[in-house]
Amino acid sequence: MFKSEYLNRVYEGLAARNAHEPEFLQAVREVFESLEPVVAARPEIEKNGIIERIVEPERIVNFRVSWVDDAGKVQVNRGWRIQFNSAIGPYKGGLRLHPSVNQSIIKFLGFEQIFKNSLTGLPMGGGKGGSDFDPKGKSDNEIMRFCQSFMTELQRHIGPDTDVPAGDIGTGAREIGYMFGQYKRLRNEFTGVLTGKGLSYGGSLARTEATGYGVCYYMKEMLADMGESFEGKKVVISGSGNVAIYACQKATQLGGKVIAMSDSNGYIVDENGIDYKVMQEIKEVKRARIKTYLDYVPTAKYVEGCRGIWSVACDIALPCATQNELNGDEAKTLIANGVKAVAEGANMPSTPEAVEAFQAAGVKFGPAKAANAGGVATSGLEMSQNSQRLSWTFDEVDAKLHDIMVNIYKSCKDAAARYGMEGNLVAGANIAGFEKVCDAMLWQGIAY
Template identity: 50%
Template structure:
């Protein structure tokens, strides 16, 4: 029998099964609040219990990774692959190597990835994986051996029509190369099993820039919808990784004034606004500097705020591109006091629930990461297509397609999130992604 459900009932059900997994519970609650009315209005969704079924991963793979360090000592790490939803295509999502990686974080990321991938309109499911391996202070040979050992276990569960991993934190082009090389040796097959590959062996143009560039293309779409332009606006960026750097770069190229970058050690404020050359220098010199932001300060000046985040600065637009839950309610209040008008998530869930609620209460336009940072997985999807067709599109062709995809995601959020002439982008993203997944689940039966 079809049965309606209220939020409290859902929350009790999901919490009882995942009581110690706060990141995962935060993500599922955020989706449920926005889509529960849609669920209750559709008898098919109720009949097939899609809300609860979409909240649980289809499969969690947990394995040990045993390898030798440079001293020939045995080391053991834990690895995971959370295959959350394969309803609309092969599982797709990044691999993260970091000592904080655990099952809760990967379940949250895989859950978010499923809705993000649904928003792109592409035939790709959602997954996430990684290991509690810390690559800091490791030699390149140790990183290679770890990647090979990790892939020796993971390769049983992936493939171009099953699950296509990509990079994430501490898994860049070098690591993807090591991982792909091991997969190819084991299977004696050259296929699109990983994305984020180098251009010399099946990679795509724009993949490195995609998430950061896509974030700015989404920002431009949001501004245009509200009759504003990016030119001359002040932008604050947190983070100093791939997403943050390329978001800053593209924003500057489109005429914005970017006044901050940050990392776990502090925040670099440059009130005059970084130049394109400043950001390119930081990108090029990051590998050789323990702290590229203090190195950049020594080169161009600016103010270094140790152990600080950029959210106390005056800005029109905030782009949190660091890590989950980096922007809390106190930070949100500081941004409001300084006149922020737009907040777009470049990282995965960098704003706490309290911060998001504050932005909504203050009618500050907020775009969630599942929509704003979808550019990376969109280009991964295009890399899969190029691999399948044994072709490579040009840089400009890929960049144009990325812009079209971000415009399409924006249109879906406006369609599903507009009430009384105002757009709630978070609600629009959640409902649009949910409907695509729920319809596929109903069509495929129990």
């Protein structure tokens, strides 16, 4: 599988022990492919067992979450917190609430988070958590009771200098608020233990917009290297959550025309350019399905089935929905329709076959661990504000976010060139993220 005997040996052992965790193994494979030249050039990596250690979480916490629904019936879900690597800082990563959540998905997300957090330049380790609880269709009181039960166990394992969770799919400002309130009640302390908080109790301006803005800032740098810009480009964005909505806003502000967006039911096409304010109204205020867009813009078109969005011809594609949403055949359709650049706003939304197709066709490709790092970067900025008991303006946070994304792009580009893979941003992101963590682990000995 790999040219490196060392990487092969580690991966084979990992696959044997985790055969039931395909998402996690997929994430590890993708990183290992990039690290071959690094391992060859740095024998101390094998000597000190860095690879063996970095693929094993420092800690996995799996727990029962019991709560009572509005009918008075006891419900039981499973909860996880995977603290993957703390070599460069406290664990940092979101809490995903979705029925698809299992240990493989949380491990893949936590593993990716190690390198993503490293790329931001901020002192944050990698972690992830969540539950197979589905917030959809639940009342506010049911969600509150679930969140309180979830935090009653989680609070034993987190803290502002230990592990700082955040939001993810299914975990928005409402859920973070309920969790923070329960943590404060149980611990009798007011600390920056969670990010993505409301502005009235320690949240950061620009946090909601950060991942969507960040993916566009990263894409702007990609396009600049091609002698291009967003100006006049047709953009397709999958998803319609926070990431997609604010990617739509920023892409529009940068001169692009977003012509298609989706949700799990289907997608809309608006050749005149999607109105992001309408999308905000539908998704953030009404919490309605994307088909509702036609009530505001009757000239738009709605198509059942979300996967068809990749058949819409565009210059720029931003997959911002979920993992493995864009496969090899869909990538080939985008290529045939003239796509110039792709940047991932979701976590690992492109399958390995899709990434390979884009790279083979010369399509500029920005991987998730770099392109969607804006969210966790701004979470890190929220941690800084909490530690200092300060609150920065929207423009201050946005300017810092922009600088971080520019630096991430430069780090990816430089790392790829340093190891003879010029232009390969996937390899560059993995290498740049890995080397910082690797060096910290070497300095700290086998404790990490």
